[in-house]
Amino acid sequence: MSGGRLPAPGGAGQPGSAAADDFWSAYGRVSDDFYRGELTTADRERWESRRLTAVLRHVTGRSPFYRRHLAGVDVEAVTPANLAELPFTTKDDLRREMHGVLSGPLHEARIYYETTGTTGAATPCPRGEKDIATSNIAVRESWRRMLAARFGDRMPVVGLMGPSELYAFGDVFTAVAAELGACHVKIWPESPRVGFRKALRLIEELDVEVLVCAPALCLSLAKAALHYGYDLAELPVKLFLTLGEICTPQFADNVATLWPQAVVRPTLYGSQEALCIATGADSGALHLALPNYLVELIDPDTGTVLGDTGEGELVLTMLVDGIKPLIRYRTGDLVRIVPAEAGAPLPGPRIQVVGRVADRIPLGDVTLQPAELEAAVLEGVSGCLGYQVVIDRQPDGGDAVTVRMDLLPGAGPERGRIGEAVAARLRERTGAHARIVVDTDLDPVTHTGSFVSWKAARVVDNRSGPDRAALTARQVAHRYAITT
Structure with a gap:
């Protein structure tokens, strides 16, 4: 397999069984062909059909939730073509059922994670060996190619700026860095044991050239560096690999004006529940990890299936029969999917995350997706260390931004x-009154996007009271202010 063989399972489900051996052999062939760009349409469709049947047998036989949820379904008759006849799985289902969604007892997993619980009950997201290996290979292939494009044959020192405790961030990137032979250091600046001052010292002393972090941290770290007297042009950082919230091209371009040596590339789109859905290429695009999923786009308001390209809410069916495969899972994310262009640095359709369904913002004469609002704010902007959008209702009933x-x-x-320029662009695109205020002391809530939601971090909507996400972001911001 590209970059090394997948490990055989050592205990998840039925270790060493003929069925397990068959899975790893078949997955290895499909994954090899996929990452070499040699997976034919016929082979992909055959893989998807077989894996869909295997996963449906798995969940209906082992998950109490899916046994009820799919009661009466002839799983042998379900194909990718008629998959839309099955019911959705929603976040509410996961919160209500908790461990009942799992396809097997917890001791068959290899590591336990759970969601953050910021906007609802924290739900269990354990991973077994199949889940870990098949998800991590997409990250490994992404990093292998991107780091080679940036650093040639040598491996840079990688700084991981994210939590690990009950979240997969630290484990996934630690494992991938180790497989690639890259030294890494965990320097999460929001940790009270690290902080920005120590993080910056370590970046300089250890010659850390790659930082893996949420987009907002690219700005926070720059502001902290200026506060502590660093010259951003002299720090060794050359590549920010971002994840956890939307990262528009406009945001990336602005970061490059702050960090003269560095570029920003989205590295991963995924979740605790759905694992690694897509990984980044050096082009700046995210590409779907196709061997692991069936993908649908739906109208977020009606649930109508729109196909597998275009724009809509992303619905996933997992093709790996691990400890918690999900069937027709509504991610709540609005995305755009287009086929990869010939010669793309990674295989698989390109996917752009434009925001959460719940984060759509009616403003003036239009409704904007988060990515559209950020693009309008940051297009052509340089030297921005942070921003926040405040929306008010004017006496005449119109919107003011x-x-x-x-x-x-x-x-x-x-x-x-x-x-x-920003005010004129917002007025033109929305019809709302717009103005800009330069403020060097922004609300700490702007740092909370990867913990709660982009909208809760970036938008204060005074036309209505704060929702649950906004209140949670306030609590997170308070902890952030204390620890940093």
């Missing part, structure tokens, strides 16, 4: 030009 922006000091007249 105030964008608070933390800009690099010393820009002089450039600040006015940036502000005028």
Whole structure:
């Protein structure tokens, strides 16, 4: 297999069984062909059909929830073509059923994770050996190619800026760095045992060239570096690999104006529940890990299936019969999917995450997706250390938008030009009144996007009271302010 063989299972389910051996052999062939760009349409369809049947047998035989949820379904008759006849699995299902969703007892897993629980009950997300190996290979292939494109034959030191405890972040990237032979250091600046000052010292002393973090941390780290007297052009960081919230091209372009040596590339789109859905290429695009999923797009309001390309809410059916495979799982994410162009650095359709379904924002004459609002705010902007959008209702009933922006000091007249351009763009695209305020002391809630939601972190909507996500973000921001 590209970059090394997959490990054989050592205990999940039925270790050493003929069925397990058959899975690893078949998965290895399909994955090899996929990452070499040699997987034919016929072979992919044959793999998807066989794996769908295997997973449906698995969940109806071993998961109490799916035994009820799919009662009366002839799983042998379900194919990718008629998959839409099955009911959705929702986040509410996962919160209600908890361990009842699992396809097997917990001791068959290899590691336990759970969701953050910021907007609802934290749900169990254990992973078995099949889950870990088949999900991590997508990350490994992404990193192998991207690091080779940036650093050639040598491996850079990688800084992991994220929690590990009950979340997969630290374990996934630790494992992948080890497989690739890259030294890594865990320097999460929000940790009270690390903090920004120590993180920056370690980045400089250890010559850390790659940082894996949420997009907001690219800005927070720059602001902290300036506070502690660092020259951003002298720090060794050359590549930010981002995950956890939307990262638009406009955001990435702005980060490059703060960090002269660095570029931003999305590295992973996934979740605790659904594992690694897509990984990043050096082009800046995310590509779906096709051997592991069947993908559908639906209308988020009606549930109508829209196909597997275009724009809609992402629905996933997992093709690996691990400890918690999900069937027709509504992710709640709005995405755009298009076929990969010829010669793309990674195989699989390209996917762009435009925001959460719940984060759509009616503003003026339009409804904007999070990515559209961020693009409007940051298009052509340089030197922005952070921003927040405040929406108010005007006396005449119209909407007024105030964008608070933390800009690099010393820009002089450039600040006015940036502000005028942003305000004019927002007025043109939304019809709302818009103004820009330069504010070097932004609300700490802007750092909470990867913990709660992009909207809760970036938008204060005074037209209505704060929702549960906004209140949770406030609590997270309070802890952030204390620890940093």
